[in-house]
Amino acid sequence: MLGPNTTNRFQVVKKSILYLISVLCLFALIGLFTTISPALKIPTNTLTNWTSEIEGTTFLYLFGMENRLFKEAVPPEAEIPNLSSTIFQIATSIKPDDPRSLLGNELPGFSIYDSEIFIAGEGTNYTNLPVESSPPLEEVLRDRDAVVDEDIDDEKPEKAPDGHPTTGDKKVVYIYNTHNYESFLPHLPGVTNPNYAQHREVNVTKVSDRFASALSNLGIGNTVEKTDTMKLLDEKKMEYWQSYDAIRSNVQEAFASNKDIQYIFDIHRDSQRKKETTKVINGESYAKIAFVIGGENKDYEKNLEIASKLYKIMEKKYPGLSRGVLPPKKGAGTDGVFNQDLHENALTVEIGGVDNSLEELYRSADALADVFSEYYWDAEKVNSE
Numbered sequence: 001m002l003g004p005n006t007t008n009r010f011q012v013v014k015k016s017i018l019y020l021i022s023v024l025c026l027f028a029l030i031g032l033f034t035t036i037s038p039a040l041k042i043p044t045n046t047l048t049n050w051t052s053e054i055e056g057t058t059f060l061y062l063f064g065m066e067n068r069l070f071k072e073a074v075p076p077e078a079e080i081p082n083l084s085s086t087i088f089q090i091a092t093s094i095k096p097d098d099p100r101s102l103l104g105n106e107l108p109g110f111s112i113y114d115s116e117i118f119i120a121g122e123g124t125n126y127t128n129l130p131v132e133s134s135p136p137l138e139e140v141l142r143d144r145d146a147v148v149d150e151d152i153d154d155e156k157p158e159k160a161p162d163g164h165p166t167t168g169d170k171k172v173v174y175i176y177n178t179h180n181y182e183s184f185l186p187h188l189p190g191v192t193n194p195n196y197a198q199h200r201e202v203n204v205t206k207v208s209d210r211f212a213s214a215l216s217n218l219g220i221g222n223t224v225e226k227t228d229t230m231k232l233l234d235e236k237k238m239e240y241w242q243s244y245d246a247i248r249s250n251v252q253e254a255f256a257s258n259k260d261i262q263y264i265f266d267i268h269r270d271s272q273r274k275k276e277t278t279k280v281i282n283g284e285s286y287a288k289i290a291f292v293i294g295g296e297n298k299d300y301e302k303n304l305e306i307a308s309k310l311y312k313i314m315e316k317k318y319p320g321l322s323r324g325v326l327p328p329k330k331g332a333g334t335d336g337v338f339n340q341d342l343h344e345n346a347l348t349v350e351i352g353g354v355d356n357s358l359e360e361l362y363r364s365a366d367a368l369a370d371v372f373s374e375y376y377w378d379a380e381k382v383n384s385e
């Protein structure tokens with residue numbers, strides 16, 4: 001009778017052989033596909049979609065069969081991938097242990113849950129991810145009354161103490177607003193529909209200006225793009241969902257005219273309601289912050305890296321303020337790139353939602369500047385050593 005250790009070794013060897021055979025078959029098929037007539041070939045993107053369904057640990061196990069160093073990268077809690085499940089995923093794009101992969105293809109609207117949150121902040125789950133509304137352009141451009149407490153705009157962010165480092169004349173941060181009319185219901189009397197929280201003056205550009213002012217006070221030179229994206233859309237006869245295309249050339253121009261730009265912030269507000277977009281810290285109310293990554297950008301990992309670092313600093317300094325780093329957003333109903341392909345340090349940041357006040361938003365803009373300042377000056381120290 002075989003002992004338990006011998007049986008376990010036998011099972012591992014058996015599975016390893018099966019994986020090896022599978023890989024050999026895969027290479028044989030790839031060789032076949034690349035030599036047959038072009039008319040009969042399977043498109044490259046189809047092969048990409050198939051292999052993208054395989055768990056990363058599967059490849060680590062396969063590579064580990066040839067080089068044991070790869071096995072050290074496998075998380076301790078990871079299990080040996082199941083061969084039948086892996087083949088099933090490749091063939092059907094359905095994950096046996098995740099019903100979202102099936103329901104997302106069958107139920108209208110359910111596909112928004114078929115994603116993985118890269119970093120979930122406090123209270124963030126699949127039901128309350130940021131929502132990008134797309135109102136008719138005529139509603140966006142409509143004249144509306146707005147009310148703002150002048151005392152709020154008169155308040156200035158705190159200045160850094162004397163001797164604080166500075167970038168001098170260099171404008172290293174570029175700030176802009178793709179959806180520059182995004183506004184806030186507390187400042188729009190009579191407006192109750194979140195999709196119509198739009199205004200040509202009292203809008204998210206005020207939050208960008210506050211962020212820019214806070215950065216300047218922390219010694220970080222910056223420039224704020226003042227292009228009216230909504231007017232551009234109207235002039236070019238484009239629709240609201242084409243905002244990223246409309247502003248793209250302006251962003252490219254900014255890079256061409258200022259070689260000092262190192263970081264880019266496209267600031268938005270969310271369409272989620274106050275419960276999801278507000279956090280009380282030390283007795284003061286803040287508008288929560290989310291970092292959104294465009295997964296259609298082939299090099300999105302670089303944008304993801306800086307967003308993750310900023311999130312960690314924010315959690316340390318302002319626990320619960322960030323809603324997290326959202327996963328690569330893909331598919332219908334989203335731009336998918338957000339012009340983040342123009343620079344590896346380009347970020348799309350959602351500050352607050354339709355129900356937040358400018359007072360809450362300004363606190364969060366100051367907090368974001370404080371967090372970014374710590375990241376920036378730490379990075380400068382490393383680069384100068």
